[in-house]
Amino acid sequence: MADLRGRSGSEALQVKSELRDGAAIVRPIGDVDLTGSPTLKMEIRKVATGSVKLLIIDLGGVSYMDSSGVATLVEAMQLARRGQMKLVLCSLQPKVKSIFEIARLDTVFTIVDTVETALTR
Amino acid sequence: MSATMTAAAPTSEPQIRVELRSNPLLLAGVREMVSSVAKRLGFTDEACGQIALAVDEALCNVIRHGYQRAVDRPIWLSVFALGGVWTAAGAAAGTTQMQDERPDALKIVIEDEARQVDPEQIRSRDLEEIRPGGLGVHIIKTVMDEAVYERRPGQGMRLTMVKKRNSATTAAGAKMSGGGGCCGGSGGGQANCDTRTTPGSEKSHG
Numbered sequence: 001m002a003d004l005r006g007r008s009g010s011e012a013l014q015v016k017s018e019l020r021d022g023a024a025i026v027r028p029i030g031d032v033d034l035t036g037s038p039t040l041k042m043e044i045r046k047v048a049t050g051s052v053k054l055l056i057i058d059l060g061g062v063s064y065m066d067s068s069g070v071a072t073l074v075e076a077m078q079l080a081r082r083g084q085m086k087l088v089l090c091s092l093q094p095k096v097k098s099i100f101e102i103a104r105l106d107t108v109f110t111i112v113d114t115v116e117t118a119l120t121r
Numbered sequence: 122m123s124a125t126m127t128a129a130a131p132t133s134e135p136q137i138r139v140e141l142r143s144n145p146l147l148l149a150g151v152r153e154m155v156s157s158v159a160k161r162l163g164f165t166d167e168a169c170g171q172i173a174l175a176v177d178e179a180l181c182n183v184i185r186h187g188y189q190r191a192v193d194r195p196i197w198l199s200v201f202a203l204g205g206v207w208t209a210a211g212a213a214a215g216t217t218q219m220q221d222e223r224p225d226a227l228k229i230v231i232e233d234e235a236r237q238v239d240p241e242q243i244r245s246r247d248l249e250e251i252r253p254g255g256l257g258v259h260i261i262k263t264v265m266d267e268a269v270y271e272r273r274p275g276q277g278m279r280l281t282m283v284k285k286r287n288s289a290t291t292a293a294g295a296k297m298s299g300g301g302g303c304c305g306g307s308g309g310g311q312a313n314c315d316t317r318t319t320p321g322s323e324k325s326h327g
Contacts, residue, residue, distance in 0.1 A: 033149065035145045035146055067181070067254075068181065071253035103248065
């Protein structure tokens with residue numbers, strides 16, 4: 001019997017956010033998969049209000065993302081466009097960046113290395 | 122979740138066969154299991170990640186589209202190590218120690234009891250269209266060397282995926298291959314749709 005209890009290194013996705021210099025910074029921490037994507041989507045919708053002109057999603061705490069996570073970020077891009085906000089992704093780990101490359105979305109999103117760089121956009 | 126593991130099973134039998142429920146909470150554990158097994162079989166870290174991603178995407182498709190997000194339906198995941206000392210030949214030769222003849226490839230089979238669809242309808246979609254969803258099949262066919270859908274006898278669907286240990290499939294390679302609306306990788310060369318939904322049905326993810 002394979003008992004996978006306790007083997008999973010991933011906890012439920014945590015998402016934190018803050019407002020800084022007119023930008024909303026969203027920080028998911030954990031795996032953005034089928035279980036975690038709805039949590040991220042809810043937080044993005046909560047912070048992407050009319051007063052925000054720059055939406056930054058800091059993916060430095062995300063070690064795994066699947067297509068549901070990518071779909072959530074595509075929705076965020078559409079939401080930002082409708083609200084005339086800029087959307088910037090930052091701090092992507094190599095495994096996460098690779099899924100954007102596979103989906104050929106790495107040139108569609110604005111992707112930078114750090115939050116500080118994202119704040120200048 | 123239940124599983125059986127044997128180290129020198131005949132090639133027609135899987136080294137691992139797991140039955141799990143269609144519960145998204147199990148995805149992380151399954152990803153870790155297949156990645157860990159692939160690592161022990163000599164796959165690179167990048168390949169292990171790709172195998173885990175393909176399995177995750179395949180299971181997500183079963184959960185969302187096959188079982189309409191019901192969390193209590195069965196899914197079977199089987200892992201076969203192709204070649205190397207894990208074969209029947211190695212066992213028959215009385216191999217008592219693992220030699221450095223690691224398996225050439227990993228075959229992963231995912232089966233379900235969901236409604237059957239025409240395998241020809243399970244295709245990647247046009248990536249030029251920027252919209253949420255519809256990427257799962259593209260990802261599977263890009264990161265794996267083979268990916269073939271078929272109907273199971275009686276009921277349900279079966280996806281057979283193969284990853285070779287010396288595979289050249291990488292994320293960077295995905296950008297170079299599979300231009301236009303065609304999916305990258307092998308396994309059918311299908312294009313312009315996705316997953317297990319009927320054409321025109323709406324999806325919010327994947």
